[in-house]
Amino acid sequence: MSQKIITAENGYAELDRWVKENNIKKLMLVCDSSLQFLTSINEHLPEIDTEMIRFDDFQPNPLYESVVKGVDIFRSSGCDGIMAIGGGSALDVAKCIKLYSNMKGDGAEGGYLSQEIVPNSIPFLAVPTTAGTGSEATRYAVIYYQGNKQSVADYSCIPETVMFDPSVLRTLxxxxxxxxxxxxxxxxxxxxxxxxxxxxxxxxxxxxxxxxxxxxxxxxxxxxxxxxxxxxxxxxxxxxxxxxxxxxxxxxxxxxxxxxxxxxxxxxxxxxxxxxxxxxxxxxxxxxxxxxxxxxxxxxxxxxxxxxxxxxxxxxxxxxxxxxxxxxxxxxxxxxxxxxxxxxxxxxxxxxxxxxxxxxxxxxxxxxxxxx
Structure with a gap:
């Protein structure tokens, strides 16, 4: 899969274009606590021409139950795109929400973990806030269910677009x-x-x-x-x-x-x-x-x-x-x-x-x- 790289230049013009070109009406923003310190992108988010549903109810080493909650919000809110801003945990949660969003059922009792992954075309953009994990480029995500590590792997969870914003590293x-x-x-x-x-x-x-x-x-x-x-x-x-x-x-x-x-x-x-x-x-x-x-x-x-x-x-x-x-x-x-x-x-x-x-x-x- 080829991955498109965009930049934050010109006042996030390419991010705005991504939203418009994908005709996104409701964008799920998956983010961690670091977002509050990222002044540039934080100030731009309200200017993006789409309704935004924020999801940040997860912890480092995220739990399966948090992903299930995210999937429920994605579905019930009628979201049609995902943007993840954060480190490895935020990206892992967003990847799993994308993978599980078109699965059957509500994910109770580990239900999503046992189902076959069916690729979907939900627009997915990642903004990594550290220069380290490279999670935005991999088919892997790690979550935890009943205390056990669950390694989720599928090429369809790789974000098709990644935005490099050097300003996010200033406060790291x-x-x-x-x-x-x-x-x-x-x-x-x-x-x-x-x-x-x-x-x-x-x-x-x-x-x-x-x-x-x-x-x-x-x-x-x-x-x-x-x-x-x-x-x-x-x-x-x-x-x-x-x-x-x-x-x-x-x-x-x-x-x-x-x-x-x-x-x-x-x-x-x-x-x-x-x-x-x-x-x-x-x-x-x-x-x-x-x-x-x-x-x-x-x-x-x-x-x-x-x-x-x-x-x-x-x-x-x-x-x-x-x-x-x-x-x-x-x-x-x-x-x-x-x-x-x-x-x-x-x-x-x-x-x-x-x-x-x-x-x-x-x-x-x-x-x-x-x-x-």
Missing amino acids: PVYQKKSTMMDAFCHAIESFWSVNSTDESMGYSREAIKIILENMDGYFANDDAANANMLRAANLAGKAINITQTTAGHAMCYKLTSLYGVSHGHAAALCIRKLFPYMITAVDKCIDKRGEEHLRKIFGEIAAAMGCDTAEKAAEKFNEIFGKIGLEVPKMRSEADIDILKTSVNPVRLKNNPVGLDVPTVEKLYREILGE
């Missing part, structure tokens, strides 16, 4: 700017070396890495041009993982987030800074069907995208960036943490990793990740 807290940028960086690197990589996905990864490195300083200085470029990089990295899925870096990072209270992108970067140099030395454990030479070539291409002569120097550069932007390394609190971490890793994601990782290796990496 510095720590979030750091961690979301590193999330996009990790997406690009992991997709590049994934066993599922293709020429197309590697093209997205290569471009994303270059844009991130070229715009990092301007992004942290809140330069609008750099912010716009970073949004583009996150989108490209999202397109890459939409093809390949993530690998060991993400498989290993999730429990670090809950155990040590670090954000997702921070946790992913903690893992990649130790995984990358290890994998370079363990090419003989390659499980990619394309073989060891292919993997060496890929490491070399990642290095080239990062402006380095060798893979070793690229791994060093990644670690230097981690330190330069001031992300901290949490210290291991107890041996019990290692036991929890090594049993938390998603084996499906490990299958996407080009180097095989057994339990002792995962344990060794976690000890290094936690500064032991």
Whole structure:
């Protein structure tokens, strides 16, 4: 599916045009609490020539029940378009509302989760408010039902239009700017070396890495041009993982987030800074069907995208960036943490990793990740 990218230039003229061209009479606005801080777009919303139904009754790591409520409002209000403004949670909720809006029933007792997804043509525009998750470019959404993670996946939930508005990044807290940028960086690197990589996905990864490195300083200085470029990089990295899925870096990072209270992108970067140099030395454990030479070539291409002569120097550069932007390394609190971490890793994601990782290796990496 091709995705149209529009900008916020000229007073959101392209957004207004999208509403008009799709003949939207009632637009459901799915947004999170960050919207109140986004002065530019917030001030423009009342000027859009359509009735707007706002839905923000959800939490981070959104619940299935919240999506059901959103679907009910979408239907009962007669909405005919969806615009999502926010981070990953807002986009996930909007994706699921789109997917479930034409399903049978009211979704009670998990009803939507068991039905076959039938694609629909509801106009869907996304405005990502972080340059990190790339959720606006992927077919995945995550919600929770009865305490269990539900991974929803279908190409028809990808927004057909995305608007890059650099002003939304101006008020993003510095720590979030750091961690979301590193999330996009990790997406690009992991997709590049994934066993599922293709020429197309590697093209997205290569471009994303270059844009991130070229715009990092301007992004942290809140330069609008750099912010716009970073949004583009996150989108490209999202397109890459939409093809390949993530690998060991993400498989290993999730429990670090809950155990040590670090954000997702921070946790992913903690893992990649130790995984990358290890994998370079363990090419003989390659499980990619394309073989060891292919993997060496890929490491070399990642290095080239990062402006380095060798893979070793690229791994060093990644670690230097981690330190330069001031992300901290949490210290291991107890041996019990290692036991929890090594049993938390998603084996499906490990299958996407080009180097095989057994339990002792995962344990060794976690000890290094936690500064032991």
